[in-house]
Amino acid sequence: MGGTGERVGDLGEFGLIARLIRGLPQAPAVALGPGDDAAVVAAPDGRVVATADLLVEGRHFRRDWSGPADIGHKAAAQNLADVVAMGARPTALLVGLALPPETPAAWVEELYAGLAAECAAAGASIVGGDVVGADAVTLAITALGDLGGAPPLTRSGARPGDVVAVRGALGCSAAGLALLERGASGPAELLAAHRRPRPPYAAGAEARAAGATALIDVSDGLVRDLGHVAAASGVRVEIDTAALPVPAVLGADGVRHVLTGGEDHGFAAAFPPGRVPAAWTAVGRVAAGAGVLVDGRPYEGGGWDHFPRRPR
Amino acid sequence: MGGTGERVGDLGEFGLIARLIRGLPQAPAVALGPGDDAAVVAAPDGRVVATADLLVEGRHFRRDWSGPADIGHKAAAQNLADVVAMGARPTALLVGLALPPETPAAWVEELYAGLAAECAAAGASIVGGDVVGADAVTLAITALGDLGGAPPLTRSGARPGDVVAVRGALGCSAAGLALLERGASGPAELLAAHRRPRPPYAAGAEARAAGATALIDVSDGLVRDLGHVAAASGVRVEIDTAALPVPAVLGADGVRHVLTGGEDHGFAAAFPPGRVPAAWTAVGRVAAGAGVLVDGRPYEGGGWDHFPRRPR
Numbered sequence: 308m309g310g311t312g313e314r315v316g317d318l319g320e321f322g323l324i325a326r327l328i329r330g331l332p333q334a335p336a337v338a339l340g341p342g343d344d345a346a347v348v349a350a351p352d353g354r355v356v357a358t359a360d361l362l363v364e365g366r367h368f369r370r371d372w373s374g375p376a377d378i379g380h381k382a383a384a385q386n387l388a389d390v391v392a393m394g395a396r397p398t399a400l401l402v403g404l405a406l407p408p409e410t411p412a413a414w415v416e417e418l419y420a421g422l423a424a425e426c427a428a429a430g431a432s433i434v435g436g437d438v439v440g441a442d443a444v445t446l447a448i449t450a451l452g453d454l455g456g457a458p459p460l461t462r463s464g465a466r467p468g469d470v471v472a473v474r475g476a477l478g479c480s481a482a483g484l485a486l487l488e489r490g491a492s493g494p495a496e497l498l499a500a501h502r503r504p505r506p507p508y509a510a511g512a513e514a515r516a517a518g519a520t521a522l523i524d525v526s527d528g529l530v531r532d533l534g535h536v537a538a539a540s541g542v543r544v545e546i547d548t549a550a551l552p553v554p555a556v557l558g559a560d561g562v563r564h565v566l567t568g569g570e571d572h573g574f575a576a577a578f579p580p581g582r583v584p585a586a587w588t589a590v591g592r593v594a595a596g597a598g599v600l601v602d603g604r605p606y607e608g609g610g611w612d613h614f615p616r617r618p619r
Numbered sequence: 620m621g622g623t624g625e626r627v628g629d630l631g632e633f634g635l636i637a638r639l640i641r642g643l644p645q646a647p648a649v650a651l652g653p654g655d656d657a658a659v660v661a662a663p664d665g666r667v668v669a670t671a672d673l674l675v676e677g678r679h680f681r682r683d684w685s686g687p688a689d690i691g692h693k694a695a696a697q698n699l700a701d702v703v704a705m706g707a708r709p710t711a712l713l714v715g716l717a718l719p720p721e722t723p724a725a726w727v728e729e730l731y732a733g734l735a736a737e738c739a740a741a742g743a744s745i746v747g748g749d750v751v752g753a754d755a756v757t758l759a760i761t762a763l764g765d766l767g768g769a770p771p772l773t774r775s776g777a778r779p780g781d782v783v784a785v786r787g788a789l790g791c792s793a794a795g796l797a798l799l800e801r802g803a804s805g806p807a808e809l810l811a812a813h814r815r816p817r818p819p820y821a822a823g824a825e826a827r828a829a830g831a832t833a834l835i836d837v838s839d840g841l842v843r844d845l846g847h848v849a850a851a852s853g854v855r856v857e858i859d860t861a862a863l864p865v866p867a868v869l870g871a872d873g874v875r876h877v878l879t880g881g882e883d884h885g886f887a888a889a890f891p892p893g894r895v896p897a898a899w900t901a902v903g904r905v906a907a908g909a910g911v912l913v914d915g916r917p918y919e920g921g922g923w924d925h926f927p928r929r930p931r
Contacts, residue, residue: 345702447759451667462655523656
């Protein structure tokens, strides 16, 4: 990267932006990329899918635990996964960066390279954004997508009798975070899963092709996110722990991490019986009722809340 | 508002989001509003205009200088104005909020009410977003819009011989900020201009109807923003200070504030000769060359940079 000890405060807002957007690849869907008041992105479906997330240093990432490219990959991935969770194809990302003026310019360039590479992996382009000064590094990511003429796959269509299935890693990111919090150094695959999750972006198209009735990105934890599906669909979701895909590397805490860990950005869906695609794993069923049961009982193991309720 | 001393940390992420999105009006363009992994917004043009900004407490607003509704209005306005500056009609806003857990819930509800009211004034709806914990209040706003079948109005189409014209207030927000920084209490209209700018949202449609060749939102200051037009179009822009609309209330510093003040979110455009719409004020011309001349000379009065270059 170009930095030779330069800080973002040395470059100025316009100098930094010019450096970041230089050479950004632009997919054919981008009618007008960075550099004007706004971008223009193709929305051939006549509708656009849009989602936005904030990531704050010290809460969503730590610069001593993750490199800048990792942070960029992860920030893009969690937003691109939300677009895929609607059954849509990601098209574009807008990137807002709040940066302390003393942040090394090379760190920001590597962050941006990670964002751009993750976008490319999902078929999307960075089309715009903003850079401002702040005391803490904060990323504000917006992802856009196209539904290709199909109805959106929401959380609200699950019906009693459907099969519940999952796709992609579950629990590995949470296990990696637990290792980092304890100061432990391995297993490397868990640390990597926390630093740079790999959402299976094909999941949206697979779910749509198989006639899924509901689809969600597992970002708050499997039990919690299936709770969102249960509430939105007016149904009960039943999970069988014996059916869960629990990687051996997770060890004794494996089931708990798979039920509560969210940041792998795998997917959960409901399918009509007999329609679960090959790459998915059936883990339970939809029934009449409310809430989520794990092996027939309510689960009290929790999940992720950005503002945990305080005891009073 | 509902707050009775509650803090956002008491409500939890999901409780706060549920309260904020309750009763949000949704315009017909919103196919799917808040509550799923992503929103779905109509893009009848087959393209979508998208822009994003970050606003950080202490840098872009102060809670002791502006009320929460003001901050919401202003954050929405600056993004909606960027959509209008492409000649587009705003359709939707995504709102990311980073909040200290001790922030009063009522403060956030009033902020959100301001965002929603400004959206409504521009014909758009809040369709989604995110809420996370942080040490400083930060707003991450994304605005979307529709071009209605027309080409985007960019910064790059100005041609020698065009007339340069402006629309909306210029300089009043900067003068209001200067008053607040000095601890002065009036004139009230300048303080109001800083706290709650009123972009003339009709400017985009007016400029398009009149065949404007370039359009920009004045956010960094008139000289600086016309500098962006000059650079993107490969032309020189010449401003006549005698033609500038300088409100009497600006007093002795009026011309400087009009040339350098940005946050009123007025608009500047280039029009073919004889095509300046009635609501606009001609302030200069486009010529062959480069840069911006004010009364025939380069202007050294500056403008807004979020990372001012440090002396070395």
